[in-house]
Amino acid sequence: MNMKKFSLIRSMIAFFLFSEILFVIFDFFVVYPFLGLPFNMVLRGMGPAVAIMLSVFVIVGFFIRKFLKPICTLADKTVLGSRLTPEERVSFLKREAFVNRFLMLVNIIGFMVVTPIAIVATMFADGVLRWSTVRFNIVVVAVGPVLGILQKEYFSFIMRKIKEKISLQEFQLLDKPANLRKRSVAMIIAFTLSISLNFTMVILSQNEVLSGVDHIAIKLNPEFKESYTNEYREFYLAAEQSTDPVLKEKAQAFIKKVNAEYPTNNMIFAVLSFGFMAVLWFILGVWIFNLSSHLQGINARLRDIVNLEGDLSHFLVKTTDDDIGELQVLINKLILNLNGMFLSIFKIARSLIDQTRQEQSNVEELMRSNEEIQTLTQEVSKEVGQQVEVSKTTSGFIKDLVNIIEDNILKIRRQSAMIKNTSDSFAAFAMSMNSLTQSADKASDFGKRLTVSAEEGAKSITDMNSAIENIRSSGMSISDITETIYSIADEINIMAMNAAIEAAHAGDFGAGFAVVASEIRSLSENTSSQTTEIAELLNSMTKQIETLVARAKGMSQAMQGIQDAVNSTNKLVREIEQAAVENREKSSSSGDEMRQVMQITDSITQNLEDQAAGNKKLVSSVSTLEGSTVKIDEVGKHQENYFTALSDVFEHIYRYFMSMSDQLEALDDSLGNLKLVDPNMLNHEQHAEVKLKD
The missing domain is CATH 1.10.287.950 (Methyl-accepting chemotaxis protein)
Incomplete structure (x- = not known):
């Protein structure tokens, strides 16, 4: 395989898998335990769901590789000294737009479909539907658009580099370009919704902490002992039923200990929540940085144009389909005129x-x-x-x-x-x-x-x-x-x-x-x-x-x-x-x-x-x-x-x-x-x- 093809395809697939797997690790093994399920039960019960998610990611990676191969072929043609024909330029831009839409659909619709399938598989494996699982499903679906935006911005970044190398400029305005203001509002809503859901869904009651179980599991099957730890169950019953002063004192001491550790656990939860929020804001920062790089490229070209010895020998590369992309196309048409x-x-x-x-x-x-x-x-x-x-x-x-x-x-x-x-x-x-x-x-x-x-x-x-x-x-x-x-x-x-x-x-x-x-x-x-x-x-x-x-x-x-x-x-x-x-x-x-x-x-x-x-x-x-x-x-x-x-x-x-x-x-x-x-x-x-x- 050509080295340039392999580099582009490998970097895009690697980033896709890295972002998706990082999301699975963070949500399944960090967020999920804070939604009410003990960590040892997460390790036992999340295997099928994780396997399904990883399988879907690999399949999507193969599709991404298939979609990127024609783009790499056209890019290699220009590297060898040939110029793209108008038909090839249209094909190149259409495939780029298709990959952008594909990444967003995979993360929005894909998570809405795959996550419930994984939850159903977990429910059949455990024999019970947990409230923590429902909350986790809501959080996962809310985080999907954020991942799609992050992957789309990374793809736009590497495609901009490729367009600059092959000198592929666009001079045609779209009939219905994306609105940057609506796009920014949608991104802010997605980030706000994801952060809000994570904050609200991880709030646990003291009873849930003491019992180690969630209310839905207890109400569906009070005898289902695997839904909570034996230690928590023992002291919980001792505190409620024992007439032995020693046992009662022991149970009260344990409850006191749990109550004393409750703020510490909340502090740990707050730190993890802050870390999750930092990750989300980092993604938003990457998007803002990418947006800033687009504007900096536009400003640099405009400085070259307005200079006394203006440089009108280079064009801008269209990086987005929104107002910024239309501005880049208009500047290209201005340079051309x-x-x-x-x-x-x-x-x-x-x-x-x-x-x-x-x-x-x-x-x-x-x-x-x-x-x-x-x-x-x-x-x-x-x-x-x-x-x-x-x-x-x-x-x-x-x-x-x-x-x-x-x-x-x-x-x-x-x-x-x-x-x-x-x-x-x-x-x-x-x-x-x-x-x-x-x-x-x-x-x-x-x-x-x-x-x-x-x-x-x-x-x-x-x-x-x-x-x-x-x-x-x-x-x-x-x-x-x-x-x-x-x-x-x-x-x-x-x-x-x-x-x-x-x-x-x-x-x-x-x-x-x-x-x-x-x-x-x-x-x-x-x-x-x-x-x-x-x-x-x-x-x-x-x-x-x-x-x-x-x-x-x-x-x-x-x-x-x-x-x-x-x-x-x-x-x-x-x-x-x-x-x-x-x-x-x-x-x-x-x-x-x-x-x-x-x-x-x-x-x-x-x-x-x-x-x-x-x-x-x-x-x-x-x-x-x-x-x-x-x-x-x-x-x-x-x-x-x-x-x-x-x-x-x-x-x-x-x-x-x-x-x-x-x-x-x-x-x-x-x-x-x-x-x-x-x-x-x-x-x-x-x-x-x-x-x-x-």
């Missing part, structure tokens, strides 16, 4: 740490992108500022050019009038020719200056076109980066929503993470909103730049027209100058040439008027360009301020993620200090609980 909850929190914390690190990386990328945008925006603002200065210079130059052209138009018109007047007077014509020559010289000089100014204006417009194109290219780059920021903000918003969902799954332990997710989501929405504003500003700036590009092209074409007109004017002025010289040298043939000069003058006037109309458009375009450039400069400054504020926001978000990452790392370290069960074991216990419910 705490394990599941902390495992979920641990997973959520790990996920949040990973997400936080990813968000930190995204924020760092956003900060780098924002710095690039800021640098690019500053460069654009610088170029726009330069373009504003160029626009102002170009605008002033063009306005001066327009004023010069208008003055030329007036002068040429006056010159044309003077040329017309030369046809009436040669002298006037000669003077006009001189004036024309001088005007032609001035016009030639002005034409040269106008040519240089037109070339500088064309170059300025070309530079302005190049700067506008650079602004347009920079605006496109900013638009692309803005799209990237919007996309990243949208991803942050989605991650924040996922984090909020995960925090909701964690319940109260995830409330802090829900606040974090809400703040991240708010920051993401703010970033998206501000990015949208940047996109709108960029779109507006792009439209204005496109308008500027179109108008700059018109200005370029107008300047080209001005250059062409100036070149044509210079050519005509040179022709006028040449014609004037020829007219001055050949005044006799000036009629035809004067008409030619007038035609040329009319052509110049027409060209200058056309140029004046173009100049008005050019002035309008330059004014619009100057206003648009100023607006672009204002947008650039606003955009620069915005990106500076956005950089501060990103810095705040980055510090926030750093703080949250540190807190999550601290939470991860705290959770890492907890001692939890193996997740595989957790799944197994939950599966076993479902099986037990089924």
Whole structure:
């Protein structure tokens, strides 16, 4: 036989036989003589009863061995490294409950049945029913529940040790658990009844002590001399019937001696009764100690749980089927639920740490992108500022050019009038020719200056076109980066929503993470909103730049027209100058040439008027360009301020993620200090609980 089996079965059978035999010895050979039967008669008459009782005890011991063998087999299976299946766990617990009920029934019902059988056997052996035997039967039946409680508590004690060794925990509550208060009241009643019956039943009258017999035996058969001692009978009769003074004196002396010894006998009885009561209270103390050990085990596990580095890797063993056992099961379910909850929190914390690190990386990328945008925006603002200065210079130059052209138009018109007047007077014509020559010289000089100014204006417009194109290219780059920021903000918003969902799954332990997710989501929405504003500003700036590009092209074409007109004017002025010289040298043939000069003058006037109309458009375009450039400069400054504020926001978000990452790392370290069960074991216990419910 396996050693562990033999140890469990042997210890339980040994305790059962020891407690029952001790009870038989104490009641049959200590209590029974004090119930009125002489000790020598107890030795002669109790043999059959003791034999029957011992036979019953041995038979019950065999049954206990049979009931314990399956329990030992299942326990040995776990010692060898195997785990009990849900069905085997149910079988183990059912057999344990059956043995508990069996021990109580044996001591309650068994004594109620076996003891009368033993008494009947004794009565047939003696031929008489003694009052002491009736009293003894009552005492034995009253002591039976006490023995059952004692054996049940011992069995619960050794079964608790076995459950702890094989790690057998229970997670299923009973539908109708035993009530600890009722159980305690029943035990107190049983103890009180047993003690009271022993005290009341052992009180003997002086006549019974003197005669050595009990009244029932005398009344049933006064001649039955074996029911009392001959010595007591002799002196009892002598005291009642003798007329001999000596004999009477002798009898009285003996009665006096008995009366003197009566207190001593009562003292001995009191000591024995106190010893019996001490045994009963010892049994009660064992039960209380066992109850205290259950509570101490519960307190120890609760201390482990509430510790900062709580130990949730062990469960309690259910030791009783009453309120304490239900409390142990509830604590096991609490430990099981705490394990599941902390495992979920641990997973959520790990996920949040990973997400936080990813968000930190995204924020760092956003900060780098924002710095690039800021640098690019500053460069654009610088170029726009330069373009504003160029626009102002170009605008002033063009306005001066327009004023010069208008003055030329007036002068040429006056010159044309003077040329017309030369046809009436040669002298006037000669003077006009001189004036024309001088005007032609001035016009030639002005034409040269106008040519240089037109070339500088064309170059300025070309530079302005190049700067506008650079602004347009920079605006496109900013638009692309803005799209990237919007996309990243949208991803942050989605991650924040996922984090909020995960925090909701964690319940109260995830409330802090829900606040974090809400703040991240708010920051993401703010970033998206501000990015949208940047996109709108960029779109507006792009439209204005496109308008500027179109108008700059018109200005370029107008300047080209001005250059062409100036070149044509210079050519005509040179022709006028040449014609004037020829007219001055050949005044006799000036009629035809004067008409030619007038035609040329009319052509110049027409060209200058056309140029004046173009100049008005050019002035309008330059004014619009100057206003648009100023607006672009204002947008650039606003955009620069915005990106500076956005950089501060990103810095705040980055510090926030750093703080949250540190807190999550601290939470991860705290959770890492907890001692939890193996997740595989957790799944197994939950599966076993479902099986037990089924």
